[in-house]
Amino acid sequence: MKRIILLSLIALLVLPVLVQARVTYLSEEEYKDLKKKERLVYWENLENDLAELQQRKADAIANQEKYSATIEELNAKMVPVKTEYDKVHAEILAFLGITEADFASIMKKIKYFNGEITNWDELTDKELWNTKKAVRALVVEYNDYRGTKYGKVPDFRKDFSDLDNRII
Incomplete structure (x- = not known):
């Protein structure tokens, strides 16, 4: 039980740091100094970062379309409310003269x-x-x-x- 709690706390603290991590690019000199295995790992990391960013972009586009549809739906629902408001407002002004x-x-x-x-x-x-x-x-x-x-x-x-x- 203690291990689970400890692991969850570590994940809770480390996960936000990893999620917010940025892509770092090596300079030409740094890249030349890498060994073959390190270069492969570097390229693998870049490809993973690219895939994550493409997924985020796709999710954002999907959410944008969903939210746009929701906004239009709410605007359509708001028309009768505005009409009712205008009617009540006119009645109040008429009542007050x-x-x-x-x-x-x-x-x-x-x-x-x-x-x-x-x-x-x-x-x-x-x-x-x-x-x-x-x-x-x-x-x-x-x-x-x-x-x-x-x-x-x-x-x-x-x-x-x-x-x-x-x-x-």
């Missing part, structure tokens, strides 16, 4: 809030203190806007969450 124009205005308003906060980040403490009324007014404006139906659009949940974190 959001149009495409509203969608664009929400994006514009989020950019506006982000721009203002970025401007605050660049101010010194004294300048920020002098603009505290504008800061408070913008926070109130943001909170009011966040409470409207526009703040409930799922597409902008992350944007509003980021703004919440930046304002706090």
Whole structure:
């Protein structure tokens, strides 16, 4: 039992090293210094390495074809899911009463809030203190806007969450 465990541990440690071994080529001078038996062993090793690499290439090509077929199959399965998502998304926007124009205005308003906060980040403490009324007014404006139906659009949940974190 101990021998089996010892052999398996040795195999576990040595096998990855052998698998990752690279083909080493001898220089012309080194090759000339080899004896006949060593040359035969060298060529045998090169042929074995070539056979292994050709097998790896064949396996990779076979896997590529298999994976390509799987990707196409999954893309075909994804079409109904995307259709269902678009339908549910349209229902949510209709329920909230959001149009495409509203969608664009929400994006514009989020950019506006982000721009203002970025401007605050660049101010010194004294300048920020002098603009505290504008800061408070913008926070109130943001909170009011966040409470409207526009703040409930799922597409902008992350944007509003980021703004919440930046304002706090």
